[in-house]
Amino acid sequence: MHFDLIVIGSGPAGYVAAIRGAQLGLKTAIVEKKELGGVCLNWGCIPTKSLLQSANILELFKKSKQYGIQAKQVELNFAKILARSSNLVADLKKGVAFLMKKNEIQLIYGTAKILEEKTLLVKSKNNKNKYKFSNLIIATGAQPKKLDTPKIPNLVNYKGAMSIREIPKKILIIGSGAIGLEFAYFYNAIGSKVILVEKNSQILPTADSEISLEISKNFTHKGIQLLTNSRIKSIKYLNSKNTQLEIESFKNKDYIKVNVDYIISAIGVAPYTKNLGLENVGIQLTNNGHIKVNEYYETNIKNFYAIGDVIPGFSLAHVAYHEAKICVEQIMGLHPKKLNYNNIPLCIYTKPELAFVGYSEKEALAKGFDISVGKFPFSALGKSKITGETEGFIKVIFDKKYGEWLGCHMIGKGVTELITEVLLARNLESTPNEILATTHPHPSITESLVEAIENAYGKSIHF
Incomplete structure (x- = not known):
């Protein structure tokens, strides 16, 4: 059987690439050895954030008295916390399967190996099948790095x-x-x-x-x-x-x-390239074992591409999504805009949350920038006092000469959402003036961003 596009791996990079390929008219197949959705859906982004949400609710109950609500006999049911996480995963996997069917993508279960130019062998428990392709995208992801210790059950x-x-x-x-x-x-x-x-x-x-x-x-x-x-x-x-x-x-x-x-x-994690048969066609790897690609994710071999955690860069689902779409659109000759890796948000969903993008203060100074730094604590923000979540602050870093937004670093409630305003502003090459000229709602968490920028330029009103 011949496909215009075969994708190996169904994680965030793989399934998005397959869907975009099908949308653009390519006869597409996706090869998955185990679970639809990859690490992100099955073990990472989704199930862990479900656990963290349960932890957030538990902590809220513990301090409910400060809101005038007495919560008695609060019980933690660990089995139900885990079950909720598993149910969310199962539900979202059904969603991915539906998208495969909706876009007429052939789902092939098994372990893939490149045999020769444009030929892929897929082994399953009961079958071995060969497939021909015009284009191949490797989206096999990464696996946990191993400690140099004897095997220990716990x-x-x-x-x-x-x-x-x-x-x-x-x-x-x-x-x-x-x-x-x-x-x-x-x-x-x-x-x-x-x-x-x-x-x-x-x-x-x-x-x-x-x-x-x-x-x-x-x-x-x-x-x-x-x-x-x-x-x-x-x-x-x-x-x-x-x-x-x-x-x-x-x-x-x-x-x-x-x-x-x-x-x-x-x-940390290491790229998964084991037994893929990369050597059969001469695909090159970096010293760290990632697949080498150009800015449009093509390997050194024509029509062979790689995206996601298997290539150098950020091991993040939202990065993989973008790489997938850019890669497929490049295959189709649509000349997509390259991904700006300097504007990738890093978010951590603890309590308080953390989110940051761009240079740290130390990095900006090391790069030779003359900088303006502004900070604003959530303890001084009306919305934070209302919610009772006053931990943390926002820190902004600007280049004094041109007003370029060099970096933003946040810790506090809601910052994994708030960081998007920073990303958009940086993507549009906005200066502080555009943000300060934008009316932000009151009371809101977004006001903290305005306050931090005002602080960077000596215009603080509330701090």
Whole structure:
């Protein structure tokens, strides 16, 4: 069977590419080895945010008294929290399957391997079939990086963490990126003692230092133990409820021993290119194992493309969506606009939420910019006082010479939504003047952005 386009992988990059291809008239197939929706839908973005929403509701009940509402006998049902998450995933997977059918995309289950130019072998449990194609998009995603340790039953990655069926009394998380922070917040909120280990000098090491400091204070206040400048020196499995770890501090060379129920490894992901047959056609990889592509996602071999987590860049679903559409539209000769990787939002859905884009203050200075920096705390915002969520602040960074919006860093309630205004302004190359000339509703969270910009230029009214 011949297809105009075959996509390997049905995660955010893969299924969007397949749908866009079908919309543009390509006879399209998608090959999936296991679950429609990829990591994002099955183990990442969707199910984890469902868990975090349950944690948010629990915390709201705990402080409902301050709103004049007495909530009695609040009970946490962990099984139902997990069931809600699973049901959301199942429902959304049905949605993806419907979109495949609606767009007349052939769904092929099995493991794909490139045999030779424009020939793909797909192996399933009972069959082996060959398919011809005019264009191939590789969207196989990434897999969790492995710790260099012996196999231990209660040492899990983010997939395994979604399968824990009991509330751990004590849990240790290795790595303080988005995955590590979100699991730390969740388990702390439902009653686990949480230890977070980070090899760098600050948690969330890629963030602006003030944002990192603020979330560190918040987590410490919640009772989460933060061990920065540290690494796991040894792990000793005692039994299914008890593993002993020795943790070394880089700073003072001290060692501490802790015993925990579970360990979550959140040290990042690595591209999945294993057994794809890339060598059969000569597709090149980077030193880190990602597939090399140009700005329109074509590999070094004509008609072979790659998108999503399998290529260098951001491992984010919203990036994958855009790469998919650009890639397919380039295949069709539509000359799409290239993706601006300097305007990608990074969002973390803890409480408080975090969102940032562009340069940190340190990075902007290192680039040689003469900068204006403005900040505004949510504790001074009317809407935040109304909601009772006054933690955090907004920090904006502008180039003094041209007014270019170099970066924005936020921590607080609603900032994962508020960041979109910043993205749009940066995409339109707006200066502070356009934002300040735009009337923002009162009371609203969006006012905080205006206040932060005013602060950068000495025009603060409310701070």
